[in-house]
Amino acid sequence: MGEMAVAMQGIYKNFGPVQALINVEFHAKKGEVHGLVGENGAGKSTLIKVLSGTILPTKGQCEVYGQPAVLRSPLQAQSFGIQTVFQELTLVPDLTVADNVLNLREGHHLLGRTSSRALTVQVEKLLSELGVDDINPAAFVRDLTLPHRQMIEIVKAIYRKPKILILDEATSALLTPQVEWLFATVRRLTKEGSTVLFTSHRWEEVKTLTENMTIFRNGEYVGTYGTDSISEDDVTTLMTGRHIGNLYPARVAARSDVRLVVRELHSDVLQNVNLTLHSGEILGIGGLQGQGQRELFLSLFGAAPARGAFEISGRAVTIHSPTDAIRQGMGIGLVPEDRKTEGLFLNLGVLDNVTVPTLSRISRWGFIQSKQQRQFFSTATRSLQIKLANVQQPVSELSGGNQQKVVLAKWLAAKSQILLLYDVTRGVDVGTKHDIYALMVDLAAQGVAILFYSSETAEVVHLAHRVLVMYEGAICEEIDANDLTVSRVVGASFRSSPEVLHG
Amino acid sequence: MVNSRHSTSWTLGKDIPTLLSFMVLAILLAVNAAVDSHFFTGFSLLTFFTDAIPLVLVAIGQFAVILTGGIDLSVGSTVSIANTFVAMYMVQKLGSMVEVSLLMILLGIVAGMVNGIVIHYGRIQPILVTLATMSIYEGVALLILPSPGGSVPTSLTSALTGALMDIPIAVIIMAFLVVLWFWARRTRFVLHLVSIGSDESAARMNGVRVGVIKIAAYGLSGFFAALSGLYLAAQTTSGDPNIGAPLTLLSIAAVVIGGVRLSGGRGSLLGVMAGALILSILGSIMYFAGVSSYYQDLFQGLILLVAVAISSYRRLRNRYMQT
Structure with missing residues (x-):
C-alpha cells in the first residue's frame, strides 16, 4: 500500500438547486495512473475542477500528500503540484508556442522582458526532450492543428513537473500516434513518482493506461476498482445503474423509392461526391475525422459553397442556402456539429x-x-x-x-423528410444516446431518409444500412449491410491512407 | 536549421498587415512629394510630422485598448480636458509648466482608468461605458474652458513643435516611440494585452490578471490622450473644449488602417503609427493639390474602407484555404 497522493472525503458541490457532487470520496496512490469513469454529468469533471482549484466545493475534505488542501484558485492547486489539462484548451491563439508554454505564466514583473529567441531555443529543447519533433516553437498557436494544440497543452503542464497531473479528456483531439506518445510520457512520469488522473470517453484508453479506476454516477461515488479485475460490461452497468443489454435497436428495412440524389458535388474540400439516399434508409458516412464529412453535410444543407446537382424525390432542385434546404417540399434538416x-x-x-x-x-x-x-x-x-x-x-x-x-x-x-445527422450523439450520455438511436430507427420506419455521420464508428456500423467511407473529400468505398463491421469500416478509412500502407 | 525557423520573430518579415500599411504610406508620401516640390525640404517635413503627432499619440493609446479587444470612445474628450486644462492653468514658469503637465497627465490616466474600472467591475461593454464617459469628459472640458481661448506659454510651443539641431522635435518623439515599442513588445505587459484580446478566458486560465491589465490599458489610453492634448495646446497656443472630438474616430481608423485586428490580439505599434501618418498626410496632399479641405473626411473614410476590405479579404481567403 503506497503513499496517498490524493485523498478526498465527503465532497459536496451544489450549483444552485443542482447537486453535482454528493458525498463523493476519491483516493489515488502515489505513482499510479487512476481513471475517473462515468457518464456525462456523473461528476468527474466537477471533481476535477475542485481538485484543480477552479471551483470550491460546498463542503468536504481534501488532502494532497497528507497535507490538508483548500484549493481556492488554480494557482493554489499548482502550489500543491497539481497541473490540469482541461478538455477546453487554454492556449492563447495569437501568441507563439514558446510564449504559451513558458512566458505567459512565469515570473511576476509586468515590465520584465524575455527575448523570444532565447525562449524559442529553450522550448525547442524541452519539446525534443519530450519527443515532440513536429511542432515549431516559434509558430503561432492559431496556425497549429487541433491535435498539436492539445499536445502543447500537455507539454505546458508537464513542463511544470507536476506531482499530480490531471488529464481531462486530453486524448479526445489526439490521433493514434499522439495518443501513444502521451501514454509513453505518462508512464515515464509515473515511474518518476508522479500521479496521473485520467478521463477518456474511449474505454480502450482507460483500460490500457490505468491501474485503478473510480466510477461515478449521478454525482455519487460508486466505487474504486482495479482495472484488470473488472470487465467493460460491469463498468457500463456500474456507470449507468442499469444493464443496457441492446444498446442499438434492430434495423428496419429501407424502401426502394429514392429520396435524394447528389451528383458530382465539388467544393474546396469535396471531390466528386455522388450519393443516393432512399426513403427509410439510414446511410452512414465513415472515415477518419476531417475527410470532408462536415463539408458534405453543410453543402447538402446549403451552408457551405459547393457545385453539384441535387434531385429530391426525382425533381431537380438547387440548394444555395439553408433557407432553400428548409423550404417546404425540400424538407432537409441538419443537426450540426456544434449545437450550441x-x-x-x-x-x-x-x-x-x-x-x-x-x-x-x-x-x-x-x-x-x-x-x-x-x-x-x-x-x-x-x-x-x-x-x-x-x-x-x-x-x-x-x-x-x-x-x-x-x-x-x-x-x-x-x-423534415431528409435528416442530416452530424455526430448527433457527441457529448450525450448513454441514456440519451439510447433514445436517439430509437428515434432514428423509428423515423426511418416512417420513411424519413437519414444521412448519418458519427465520430464513434460503432454507431454508424450498428445503425446504418450502408456506409460510405470518405477520404480526402471523396467517397473512397461503399460498404453494404452484409459486410458492415467496425473493423471493416476502420480498415477502409485507413487503407486509403498512404502512410498506413507503408507503415 | 534552428535559426532559419526562428528568424521571423522580431523582423517585420511576416507581419503582412503592417507591411501593407507602410506600403500605402510610402505611396502617399510619393504622391505628396509630387504635388509639393518642397516636401523634402525642412519646413514641409517639420509641419507634416508636427501636425501628425496628436493623432499618433491618441492612436497609440487606442491601440493598447483595442489589443485587449476593447474600444475607447472617450479619448477625444480626454484630449479636450488636457488641452483646456493646460490653456487654463499653465503659466510661463518652469515650475508651473512641470506641475500642470504632471497634473494633466494624472488627470488623463484617471479618466482612462475610470473607464477600465467601470468596464471590468461593472461588466459593461466598453463601447457603452466609453460612449457615456465621452459625454461626461466633454462636459468636464466645457466646464474648464467654455469657449476657445486661454493661453499657452510660448516656451512650451517652441519646446514641443520646434527642432533640435535641425531635427524636428516631432520626429524625435516618433523615433522615441518606435524604440519604446521595440522594448515594450516583449514585455509581459504587452503579452498580457495580446492574450486578453486573443482569448480572454484562456488568458485568465494562464494566470493573467485580466482586470488589472485591462484597467492599465485604459489608463494608458488616457495617458496618451493627455499627452496629445498637451501637444495640441502647444501647437495651437490656446485651448479649445472641442479640439479632441474628431480624434476619437480618427484614432480608431488609424489603428485599423495600421493592420490591427479590431477584435484584439493582433497588431503592431509601427502599423498604428503608419495608419496615423496615412490619415494625416491626406490633408497635406489635398492642400497642395488644391483640393478643398471639405473632401478630407471623405477621403479618410475611403482609405478606412479600403483597409477594412483588404483585411477582410485576407481573412476570408485564409478561411477558405484552411477548410
Whole structure:
C-alpha cells in the first residue's frame, strides 16, 4: 500500500438547486495512473475542477500528500503540484508556442522582458526532450492543428513537473500516434513518482493506461476498482445503474423509392461526391475525422459553397442556402456539429427554438399564432421526452442530451423528410444516446431518409444500412449491410491512407 | 536549421498587415512629394510630422485598448480636458509648466482608468461605458474652458513643435516611440494585452490578471490622450473644449488602417503609427493639390474602407484555404 497522493472525503458541490457532487470520496496512490469513469454529468469533471482549484466545493475534505488542501484558485492547486489539462484548451491563439508554454505564466514583473529567441531555443529543447519533433516553437498557436494544440497543452503542464497531473479528456483531439506518445510520457512520469488522473470517453484508453479506476454516477461515488479485475460490461452497468443489454435497436428495412440524389458535388474540400439516399434508409458516412464529412453535410444543407446537382424525390432542385434546404417540399434538416452555436439559440426558450424553422407555417400576416405554435411543438416533442421545467425555459439551462433533443425536435416539427445527422450523439450520455438511436430507427420506419455521420464508428456500423467511407473529400468505398463491421469500416478509412500502407 | 525557423520573430518579415500599411504610406508620401516640390525640404517635413503627432499619440493609446479587444470612445474628450486644462492653468514658469503637465497627465490616466474600472467591475461593454464617459469628459472640458481661448506659454510651443539641431522635435518623439515599442513588445505587459484580446478566458486560465491589465490599458489610453492634448495646446497656443472630438474616430481608423485586428490580439505599434501618418498626410496632399479641405473626411473614410476590405479579404481567403 503506497503513499496517498490524493485523498478526498465527503465532497459536496451544489450549483444552485443542482447537486453535482454528493458525498463523493476519491483516493489515488502515489505513482499510479487512476481513471475517473462515468457518464456525462456523473461528476468527474466537477471533481476535477475542485481538485484543480477552479471551483470550491460546498463542503468536504481534501488532502494532497497528507497535507490538508483548500484549493481556492488554480494557482493554489499548482502550489500543491497539481497541473490540469482541461478538455477546453487554454492556449492563447495569437501568441507563439514558446510564449504559451513558458512566458505567459512565469515570473511576476509586468515590465520584465524575455527575448523570444532565447525562449524559442529553450522550448525547442524541452519539446525534443519530450519527443515532440513536429511542432515549431516559434509558430503561432492559431496556425497549429487541433491535435498539436492539445499536445502543447500537455507539454505546458508537464513542463511544470507536476506531482499530480490531471488529464481531462486530453486524448479526445489526439490521433493514434499522439495518443501513444502521451501514454509513453505518462508512464515515464509515473515511474518518476508522479500521479496521473485520467478521463477518456474511449474505454480502450482507460483500460490500457490505468491501474485503478473510480466510477461515478449521478454525482455519487460508486466505487474504486482495479482495472484488470473488472470487465467493460460491469463498468457500463456500474456507470449507468442499469444493464443496457441492446444498446442499438434492430434495423428496419429501407424502401426502394429514392429520396435524394447528389451528383458530382465539388467544393474546396469535396471531390466528386455522388450519393443516393432512399426513403427509410439510414446511410452512414465513415472515415477518419476531417475527410470532408462536415463539408458534405453543410453543402447538402446549403451552408457551405459547393457545385453539384441535387434531385429530391426525382425533381431537380438547387440548394444555395439553408433557407432553400428548409423550404417546404425540400424538407432537409441538419443537426450540426456544434449545437450550441449552429443548432440552437441558447437564450431563447425551448418552444421558440423548436419552431424557428417552421415560423412561416405557423404565422399569419407576420404574427406567430401561438396556438398553432404550441400544437407544432407538442407534436414534435411527443416522442422525445425532453426534460424541461416549462416550454419557455432557456435552452442554455438544459443538459447536453436534452439540448440535442431540442435540435432534433426542430426538424420533427418541420416534418423534415431528409435528416442530416452530424455526430448527433457527441457529448450525450448513454441514456440519451439510447433514445436517439430509437428515434432514428423509428423515423426511418416512417420513411424519413437519414444521412448519418458519427465520430464513434460503432454507431454508424450498428445503425446504418450502408456506409460510405470518405477520404480526402471523396467517397473512397461503399460498404453494404452484409459486410458492415467496425473493423471493416476502420480498415477502409485507413487503407486509403498512404502512410498506413507503408507503415 | 534552428535559426532559419526562428528568424521571423522580431523582423517585420511576416507581419503582412503592417507591411501593407507602410506600403500605402510610402505611396502617399510619393504622391505628396509630387504635388509639393518642397516636401523634402525642412519646413514641409517639420509641419507634416508636427501636425501628425496628436493623432499618433491618441492612436497609440487606442491601440493598447483595442489589443485587449476593447474600444475607447472617450479619448477625444480626454484630449479636450488636457488641452483646456493646460490653456487654463499653465503659466510661463518652469515650475508651473512641470506641475500642470504632471497634473494633466494624472488627470488623463484617471479618466482612462475610470473607464477600465467601470468596464471590468461593472461588466459593461466598453463601447457603452466609453460612449457615456465621452459625454461626461466633454462636459468636464466645457466646464474648464467654455469657449476657445486661454493661453499657452510660448516656451512650451517652441519646446514641443520646434527642432533640435535641425531635427524636428516631432520626429524625435516618433523615433522615441518606435524604440519604446521595440522594448515594450516583449514585455509581459504587452503579452498580457495580446492574450486578453486573443482569448480572454484562456488568458485568465494562464494566470493573467485580466482586470488589472485591462484597467492599465485604459489608463494608458488616457495617458496618451493627455499627452496629445498637451501637444495640441502647444501647437495651437490656446485651448479649445472641442479640439479632441474628431480624434476619437480618427484614432480608431488609424489603428485599423495600421493592420490591427479590431477584435484584439493582433497588431503592431509601427502599423498604428503608419495608419496615423496615412490619415494625416491626406490633408497635406489635398492642400497642395488644391483640393478643398471639405473632401478630407471623405477621403479618410475611403482609405478606412479600403483597409477594412483588404483585411477582410485576407481573412476570408485564409478561411477558405484552411477548410
